[in-house]
Amino acid sequence: MKVLVPVKRVVDYNVKVRVKADNSGVELANVKMSMNPFDEIAVEEAVRLKEAGTATEVVVVSIGPKQAQETIRTGLAMGGDRGILVEYDAETEPLAVAKLLKAIAAEENPDLVVLGKQAIDDDCSQTGQMLAQLLGWSQGTFASKVTPGDGTVDVTREIDGGLETIQLKMPAVVTADLRLNEPRYASLPNIMKAKKKEIAMKTPADYGVDMTPRLSTERVEEPPERQAGVMVESVSDLVAALKEKGAL
Amino acid sequence: MAVLVIAENTNDELKDATLSAVTAAQAFGGDVHVLVAGSGCAPVADQAAKIAGVAKVLLADDPAYDHGLAEALSALVISLADGYDQLVTPAGTMGKNFMPRVAAALDVAQVSEAVEIVDANTFKRPIYAGNAIATVKSSDAKKVVTIRPTSFDKAPGEGGSAAVEPVAKVDAPALSSFISQELNESDRPDLSSADVIISGGRALGSAENFEIIERLADKLGAAVGASRAAVDAGFVPNDYQVGQTGKIVAPKLYIAVGISGAIQHLAGMKDSKIIVAINKDEEAPIFQVADYGLVADLFEAVPELEKQIG
Structure with a gap:
């Protein structure tokens, strides 16, 4: 079984993002970038499938600037076999990314595509579902457990109110939720080994995909600030204050 | 033209988030229709028909829609999309699951988790986990939008008297099947709609x-x-x-x-x-x-x- 893992290079999740003074976007200059945390979980799941003998090859794909090679290398150091980078410098939209991934899937013929449930920059949560639709495949989103069977895969999904388990016919798209696994740290020898692994360099034109955005960002602003209120001395004071506000 | 709201519902209950989606849909100015899909979900359609401001309810009552599987539900919505300029659903786990499939099939960008509809083409949505709010303008002819329910008032659940019109099941390949569900049973109100x-x-x-x-x-x-x-x-x-x-x-x-x-x-x-x-x-x-x-x-x-x- 072959597994394709699309990964996105995003602002590191520990960075407190700042809106640019001209409201054109958020400050990305000199900001630490990392692999989208949900994609890291997806890589980990694919590598575990390989270690369990279920998967035979794990291909890590990214669409982004030249530096996204580092993001792919991270995936290769975790245990991915080879990489593909579709070089594109501007911001990407899920629809165009899904079209590129569809074209790559047509070449690579994976049995499973595993990716994060959303990227922590644009928070869209669309790419996996769009890819599944474009390929005519089944999907298991927000996965907290993935159990491959014979030509099928059982996916336990985190839904409002609890959990749901569904069975997908393969090939299928699975999107990883937070609790699917805990990604490993790559060891130094594996980081060294990853440097020798192959990354194929491509462009959107190679796949004939039009990247023109459909949404233009008119303005980006800080969310309304919340002011700190008052400190109360005791539970009685708190109850009195809430009653006065009509909250109790 | 009209706006189609895809209801968030179980087979016997309309979720409050649907009421917020109706309010959001009204911002586009057209008639608001609500699609209720499920199995044995006719009572839910009756509930939807009572929402103030809803002009028509479409009822897709078929075992195929029992558990809201994304493949079946998106095929249904795609088949109805021709008659609508805007498709709106709450950004719960159900909407997040099927709606991007609809957008991809229609070749339009989805606007995820809108918190404000500025005009028919312009939306505000949180990015970077709500640390910034982006105003985005869509150049697509059709709009596919998921809305954050807490950002829109709930439309009154009483006062409407829309007609309920059945829609037939749309054939879609059975790519996935439901196995089981573990819902956390509790008498307490739902987290996403509690006061x-x-x-x-x-x-x-x-x-x-x-x-x-x-x-x-x-x-x-x-x-x-x-x-x-x-x-x-x-x-x-x-x-x-x-x-x-x-x-x-x-x-x-x-x-x-x-x-x-x-x-x-x-x-x-x-x-x-x-x-x-x-x-x-x-x-x-x-x-x-x-x-x-x-x-x-x-x-x-x-x-x-x-x-x-x-």
Whole structure:
């Protein structure tokens, strides 16, 4: 079984993002970038499938600037076999990314595509579902457990109110939720080994995909600030204050 | 032309988030139609027909739609899309699951989790876990939008008298099948639509200790939430989690107990009308967003609060 893992290079999740003074976007200059945390979980799941003998090859794909090679290398150091980078410098939209991934899937013929449930920059949560639709495949989103069977895969999904388990016919798209696994740290020898692994360099034109955005960002602003209120001395004071506000 | 709202529902209940989606849909100006899909879900369609401002309800009642599987549901919505300029659904786990498939099939960009509809082409939506709000303009002819329910008022659930029109099942290849569901049974209100929420954090220390939160919640008729730390520690189930990677809530009253206020938790609750924080650590960041802060041992303050509310 072959597994394709699309990964996105995003602002590191520990960075407190700042809106640019001209409201054109958020400050990305000199900001630490990392692999989208949900994609890291997806890589980990694919590598575990390989270690369990279920998967035979794990291909890590990214669409982004030249530096996204580092993001792919991270995936290769975790245990991915080879990489593909579709070089594109501007911001990407899920629809165009899904079209590129569809074209790559047509070449690579994976049995499973595993990716994060959303990227922590644009928070869209669309790419996996769009890819599944474009390929005519089944999907298991927000996965907290993935159990491959014979030509099928059982996916336990985190839904409002609890959990749901569904069975997908393969090939299928699975999107990883937070609790699917805990990604490993790559060891130094594996980081060294990853440097020798192959990354194929491509462009959107190679796949004939039009990247023109459909949404233009008119303005980006800080969310309304919340002011700190008052400190109360005791539970009685708190109850009195809430009653006065009509909250109790 | 009209706007199609895809209802969030079980087979016997219309979710409140649908009411918010109806309000959002009205911003486009056309007639609002509501699609109810499920199996044996006719009573839900009747409920939807009563929503004020709804002109027509489409009922797709078929075993194929029993568990809202994305492949079947998206095929149904795609088949109806021709008659609509805008397709709107709440950004719950159901909408997030099927809606992008609809957008891809129609070759349009989806606007995810809109918090404001500025005009028919322009939307505000949170990015970077709500640390920034982007205003985006869509150049697509058809709009596919998921909305954040807490950002829109609920349309009145009574007052409408729309006609219910059945729609036939759309054939779609059976790519996935339902196996099982484990829902957390509780008589408490749903976290995403509750007026009052009491959330507990790591400071509770154990699942047993969480009972003091639950007792207070039951006294107030509140929903129970938790920080990611409390969920990760196994005190409560996953779907209690309030925050960037959990539920986004905006109740009238949010009481955070023993929660320090990590940025990812704040992202999930800072739109609440009144925030109360009870924490032993006076330096806890939660106090910076709280309307009322109480520095106290939660094991004394919470039972006392329960008593005084009495």
